[in-house]
Ligand SMILES: CCCCC/C=C/C(=O)SCCNC(=O)CCNC(=O)[C@H](O)C(C)(C)COP(=O)(O)OP(=O)(O)OC[C@H]1O[C@@H](n2cnc3c(N)ncnc32)[C@H](O)[C@@H]1OP(=O)(O)O
């Protein structure tokens with residue numbers, strides 16, 4: 001059985017149906033487990049069945065899985081139709097599936113750029129559009145649009161991650177997509193927000209990138225450490241809950257202060273003997 005939440009009441013999300021793309025690993029799995037612990041019915045998707053099955057085994061009977069490549073329109077339509085057949089409704093979509101490769105901009109080929117924007121921007125759009133048109137916009141029993149929530153994962157720092165021009169551009173597009181839709185789809189009761197994730201110590205983060213960069217990552221975070229997947233999961237749960245009902249069009253940056261980091265502080269040459277930042281003398 002999934003462990004109880006350390007933060008929220010166990011029935012916070014009871015009755016909700018929540019879709020988590022990329023729910024077989026890392027941040028997506030952490031979110032899926034927390035949402036199940038809070039009473040939600042969760043449906044996870046991804047390209048590989050094995051990690052999805054592991055999430056289901058950890059989460060228990062309130063979690064289901066189906067393979068879906070979010071870049072493929074037909075796959076996405078079939079996944080959303082299947083979810084609605086199983087549950088009859090969707091309350092929240094967590095667009096978490098995504099990723100990129102690290103490479104200097106000048107060496108990224110047109111195909112490489114397309115690969116990353118197709119996954120992060122087009123894939124997020126396909127999922128968002130399918131869930132909105134099939135589950136959120138159609139009228140419920142009261143004759144009104146059912147509404148729902150879209151939460152999309154993006155990237156901090158917002159001024160771009162060197163070596164990730166494709167993903168930086170795609171995630172900026174997703175944030176604008178969420179902001180734009182928060183106006184257009186407010187008439188259907190749809191809330192759209194982004195979580196700009198800083199660096200989290202997930203398995204893929206720790207193993208995929210050059211180890212020198214991984215080792216240096218925490219040192220670029222003002223709070224001095226990587227994020228923990230459960231910290232991401234808690235923010236997702238909060239937004240999915242009634243406490244999140246008045247958030248729409250927002251980008252919530254969850255990064256230990258990384259977005260505003262300009263280098264180490266105190267800066268080199270501006271520390272006193274104890275390593276504290278220098279302070280100007282008061283006027284006499
Ligand atoms: C320390 C850095 C801070 C990091 C902050 C962010 C962290 C995270 O996001 S951690 C989580 C990351 N998770 C993932 O990235 C998972 C999903 N990623 C993937 O599936 C792949 O990385 C993908 C995005 C490249 C997509 O995979 P796939 O569709 O299978 O694409 P291919 O491998 O077939 O490649 C297609 C195309 O892309 C170019 N390319 C791929 N890898 C590289 C590379 N290492 N360097 C340069 N170019 C690359 C290339 O053009 C490929 O085509 P071909 O050359 O014909 O193979």
Ligand SMILES: NC(=O)C1=CN([C@@H]2O[C@H](COP(=O)(O)OP(=O)(O)OC[C@H]3O[C@@H](n4cnc5c(N)ncnc54)[C@H](OP(=O)(O)O)[C@@H]3O)[C@@H](O)[C@H]2O)C=CC1
Pocket residue numbers: 021022023024025026027028045046047048049051068069070071096097098099100119123153154155156197198199200201202203204205
């Ligand atoms: N960890 C970090 O520091 C940061 C992460 N992020 C973003 O947060 C999200 C989760 O990251 P994290 O958990 O660390 O990374 P993971 O690589 O573990 O998660 C990515 C998930 O997306 C799924 N996925 C990838 N491509 C597709 C696709 N075409 N269709 C469906 N599912 C797909 C993967 O499953 P499968 O391969 O089976 O398809 C995987 O479960 C990603 O979007 C990531 O880029 C953003 C900032 C920082």
